[in-house]
Amino acid sequence: MSNHRVLWFMSFAQFLAMQVWFNFSAVMPYIEKEWNLTASQSGIIIAFFQIGYVLAIIVYSVLIEKYHPKYFIIYGAFAAGIAGVLFTFLVQGFWTGLLLRMLSGIGIAGIYVPGIRLLSSLFAPYERGKAVGIYVGSLVMGSGFSLLVSSLLIETIGWRGVVLVTSFFSIIAGYIVLKLNIPFSRNSQHPLKLSWGIFKKVFRKRNLLVNAGYSGHSWELYAMWAWIGPFLVYYFHLQGFEETEAIRYGNLAGAIVIMVGGIATYIGGRLSDAFGRVKIANLFLIISIACSLSVGWLSNIPIVLMLLIVLVYGFTIVADSPIYNVMIGEVCDPEILGLALGVQSVLGYTVTIFSPLLFGLLLDAFSWGTAFTVIGAVTIIAPICMSFVKEERGV
Numbered sequence: 001m002s003n004h005r006v007l008w009f010m011s012f013a014q015f016l017a018m019q020v021w022f023n024f025s026a027v028m029p030y031i032e033k034e035w036n037l038t039a040s041q042s043g044i045i046i047a048f049f050q051i052g053y054v055l056a057i058i059v060y061s062v063l064i065e066k067y068h069p070k071y072f073i074i075y076g077a078f079a080a081g082i083a084g085v086l087f088t089f090l091v092q093g094f095w096t097g098l099l100l101r102m103l104s105g106i107g108i109a110g111i112y113v114p115g116i117r118l119l120s121s122l123f124a125p126y127e128r129g130k131a132v133g134i135y136v137g138s139l140v141m142g143s144g145f146s147l148l149v150s151s152l153l154i155e156t157i158g159w160r161g162v163v164l165v166t167s168f169f170s171i172i173a174g175y176i177v178l179k180l181n182i183p184f185s186r187n188s189q190h191p192l193k194l195s196w197g198i199f200k201k202v203f204r205k206r207n208l209l210v211n212a213g214y215s216g217h218s219w220e221l222y223a224m225w226a227w228i229g230p231f232l233v234y235y236f237h238l239q240g241f242e243e244t245e246a247i248r249y250g251n252l253a254g255a256i257v258i259m260v261g262g263i264a265t266y267i268g269g270r271l272s273d274a275f276g277r278v279k280i281a282n283l284f285l286i287i288s289i290a291c292s293l294s295v296g297w298l299s300n301i302p303i304v305l306m307l308l309i310v311l312v313y314g315f316t317i318v319a320d321s322p323i324y325n326v327m328i329g330e331v332c333d334p335e336i337l338g339l340a341l342g343v344q345s346v347l348g349y350t351v352t353i354f355s356p357l358l359f360g361l362l363l364d365a366f367s368w369g370t371a372f373t374v375i376g377a378v379t380i381i382a383p384i385c386m387s388f389v390k391e392e393r394g395v
Contacts, residue, residue, distance in 0.1 A: 003122040006182050007131055010073075010115055011138035017077045017111050017173035018142030019149070019166035020084050020104050022258070024049070024097075025226050026150035026166075027159035029233055029247050034159075035093050043360025046226050048098045050353040052105025057113055057345045069114030070182050076110020077174030083107055084167025088160045107170070112139060113345045116325050118182060120341075132322040133269025137262040140318055144258030147229050151251035155244070207328065207340060209389040211347045214324035216382025217285065218348040220292055221317050223355035223375045228310065229254030231296070231368055235306060238299050257310045261318035268319035269326070277327050278386050281320040285383045288317040292376025296369035324348075327389070 024031070028042055060072055083103035091097050115135055123131040146166045154162050233250030241249060264284075272280045291313035298306060328344050355375060362371040 006122065006180065007119065007134060009176060009180055010118070010182075011135050013073070013077065013173040013176040014111055014115060014135065015138040015142040015145070015173075016169040016176070017080060017108065018139050019146040020080045020170050021049075021108060021143045021146070022225060022229075023084065023146040023150075023163050023166040024101055025229050026147045026251060027154065027162050028230055030154070030159040031097070035097075037094060039360040039363045040357075041094055041360075043226075043357040045094070045098050045101050046360075047353045047357040048102040049105035049108075050222070050349055050356070052102035053109040054346055054349050054353065056106040056109035057349065060110060060113060068182075069118045070177060070180070072110040072114040073177045074110075074174045076107045076114075077170050077177065078107070079110070080104045080107030081167045081170030081172075081174065084163055084170065088164040088167065111173075113341050117341055127273070130266070130269050130273060132325050133266040136265040136269075136318075136322045136325070140265055140321075141259050141262035143225060144255045144261070147251045147255035147258065151248050151255060154247070154251075206389060207343075209385050210324055210327045211344050212385040213281065213285075213382045213389065214328075214344055214348045215351050216379050216385065217281075217320060217324065219351045219355045220288060220375055220379040220382075221321070222349075222352035223359045224292065224313070224317055224372075225258055226356040227359050227363075227371070228257055228314070231372075232257075232310070234368065235299055236303075239303060253307060253310065257314035260311055260314045261321075264315040264319035265322050269322040272320075272323045272326065277323045278389055281323045281386050282383045284316045284320040285379070285386070288313060289376045289379050289383075291316065292372050292379065294372075296367070296372030299368065 024045065031037065032039075032042055056076075063072075083100050083106075087097070087100040087104070091100060116132060119131050119135055146162075149166055150159075150162045153165070157165070229251050231250075232253045233247050236249045236253075237243065237246035268280060268284060291309060295309055295313060298309065301309075324344065325341065328340050355378075359371045359375060362374055
């Protein structure tokens with residue numbers, strides 16, 4: 001099977017599996033009402049999904065050079081899907097919801113980083129940005145599609161039905177990858193042994209600067225993705241729509257806002273191949289930060305203007321995602337690529353435990369405007385760090 005066919009099959013499988021990521025956010029207004037949850041409690045459930053992800057990726061980072069990454073993807077997709085099915089039938093409230101979402105996070109962790117590691121071994125540097133951009137785009141499209149499924153089906157099959165359908169897609173994803181014949185070349189014939197020398201290579205200044213930029217990007221991205229659907233539900237309700245219509249149109253708009261990022265990651269990857277990683281990453285970071293600082297205060301603007309702003313927001317907030325994955329492969333030593341990708345993912349996703357949680361706390365205590373503004377203000381660290389990467393590499 002050609003490398004490009006592998007890329008497209010893997011991307012489709014990830015599209016299916018990643019619908020588990022935000023299927024809780026998609027039905028959050030219904031669950032909050034049924035379980036009498038506060039925004040803070042919803043934020044905690046979201047945070048525990050991220051905790052499961054981070055704990056699992058630490059293990060995968062150590063093992064990724066020892067075993068074929070394909071098998072992490074298979075087991076991860078099955079685990080995430082099964083946990084989602086159990087959520088549908090067994091969940092009773094806050095604590096069982098928290099536990100099962102954490103198990104889903106452990107499963108999802110097996111998909112993204114192992115996939116990036118595989119693609120990095122299949123594609124040459126001059127086309128790696130494009131390939132990774134397509135793969136990241138499938139993550140974005142899958143994440144947003146769960147909001148679309150919710151907006152179309154929730155009145156017919158209920159929130160449990162939405163979670164069941166999106167979780168079953170993840171099981172299908174695992175089966176697709178199971179049937180693929182994917183070549184994999186290790187950067188070393190010997191399994192990676194952790195040592196002080198290895199850790200020194202992983203935590204070199206240039207690696208840390210790229211990872212700090214990625215962490216700032218992830219802080220903003222996952223807070224926005226988790227809360228943009230509920231925010232738009234609130235916005236449509238404020239515009240005079242009845243509750244059912246507000247939930248339908250809010251989730252539909254939220255799905256489009258997230259899914260437009262599927263195009264953005266491809267464009268961002270291609271632009272970074274052509275014009276430089278740092279320059280393009282900082283361009284998108286500055287625009288998305290401006291959106292974070294302003295969007296929560298604009299609840300009374302006309303619908304057309306709000307949709308325009310959130311579409312720009314959804315595009316720019318994720319367009320730089322593949323750039324950090326590609327850059328870490330360019331600045332690290334080849335034999336530690338799998339570990340370096342894992343460390344980047346751990347650092348990046350650790351902050352995503354806290355940003356959706358902080359958002360919920362700020363929303364309970366203050367307002368949508370305050371919550372979005374604080375998230376955007378913290379993200380300013382990302383373009384600063386990326387500018388130092390430019391100085392470090394001289395590009």
